[in-house]
Amino acid sequence: MEMIEEIPRDWLEEFEAAAKRPLELRFRYAFIKTYKPIMDDAPFRSFDTMADYRRWCEENLPRWLGYARV
């Protein structure tokens, strides 16, 4: 149990609580939908490479969405 003791207590309590919930309920708590500008404005996008996708995100999405590389 040594490793578990290293996990911050509040996180550990959240993990324990989630483990007691049925999967369907975990889904209800986890999946949310908020509009993401530009990202949500096209019905289909595809990229030949992941590098192309990352570049597109950086060049087109607002920085606050968090898709830029660090």
Add this chain to the structure above:
Amino acid sequence: MPAFEYRQAEEIREALSRFGVRYLFIGKSAAILLGFPDTTQDADLFVDRNPMNGRALALALRELGFALTDEQEAEIERGKDFVQLKNGPFDLDLVFAPDGIERFEDAWNRRVEVEGFPVCHPDDIIASKEAAHREKDRESLPRLRAFREYWQQRRGRK
């Protein structure tokens, strides 16, 4: 578009199984399947890239209600690295070459089954997020690593 629901995950599982598609849940949706308490917007699937699997996937997506043009279907069959679908009953990201994972087969061999859902091992979920180097992942990684420790300990106790 409403939030992704459990019954839609079941529909994915059933349709892709019916068409024999080899895939894994990856990303935060995969972590949530494993029990990680966090929020996300949509589901991400890591799909084995080969022509037969791509064809089966395209057929399954059409059955699920995705409005794919012939050209889009061809791109899925070909297995572009990343495909973002917002033309169906729910949003879905298809990843054929996630950062940080060398081969689908390796991730498949490490997979975890959760109520019939094929899910990437936490090591692979974390490896792909680490390799992506995105701001949003950098924020969630410490908690996700802590969850991996918790998950492994809990698994060892069972």
